[in-house]
Amino acid sequence: MLTSVDAELMRVLADPLRLRIVTLLARETLCTTHLVEETGAKQTNLSNHMKVLREAGVVETEPCGRFVYYRLRPAILDALAGSLGELAATARETVETGRKRAC
């Protein structure tokens, strides 16, 4: 396998609310106010999740007056999708050829 799947990135994206946020941001760049409207979550909670996403490199921020826009970084998602695809391809070959270790 060339690239390995990033467990930390998986963990960050595995939370239901964060995944919802990422899905919303995939369609259009939004700021916290919009995300509060869309998700119904508290501003505090949302801010915490945005921090996690920011520190994981999933989103980047763009200040705009008092507002802060959150923009997704597609390369991160591409890389994850790619490494998972590789894993799936490897698994498929293993299953189809019946490769197994004797015990």
Added chain:
Amino acid sequence: MLTSVDAELMRVLADPLRLRIVTLLARETLCTTHLVEETGAKQTNLSNHMKVLREAGVVETEPCGRFVYYRLRPAILDALAGSLGELAATARETVETGRKRAC
């Protein structure tokens, strides 16, 4: 978006040890004994994780005498990689066209 990313499946795969197990199983079908050797984890712990992976549909079991082989189900990983790829593609288009909601 056609398919949405499965948060539960992400959660299952987000654990470091489980991801390690899945990566090992992608190369060759193994039984618990091998996984204990490879990961150094306790048999009890490993058995718990295998139950989680089994219930999530990530692996399927094949009894072989007193042993139990665990085989990955590639379709599950393919689907996840695919939906993540779609998400990434959507995000890329959003970023490149500068699509954002006014606040």
Added chain:
DNA sequence: CTGTCACATCAGCCGATGCTGATACCAGCA
């Protein structure tokens, strides 16, 4: 300067989950 609004930070609670030792189950073998 003062008030308001958008957002971030902090401390605390609490439920979820990973890890472990003890134990049960089950297949093969003598």
Added chain:
DNA sequence: TGCTGGTATCAGCATCGGCTGATGTGACAG
């Protein structure tokens, strides 16, 4: 029928992480 070895289950513990209310910060309007 016992014994051994591979695996599953159970109860308890400890930690992690998400949610919340209170509070801080920084920018705009009047």
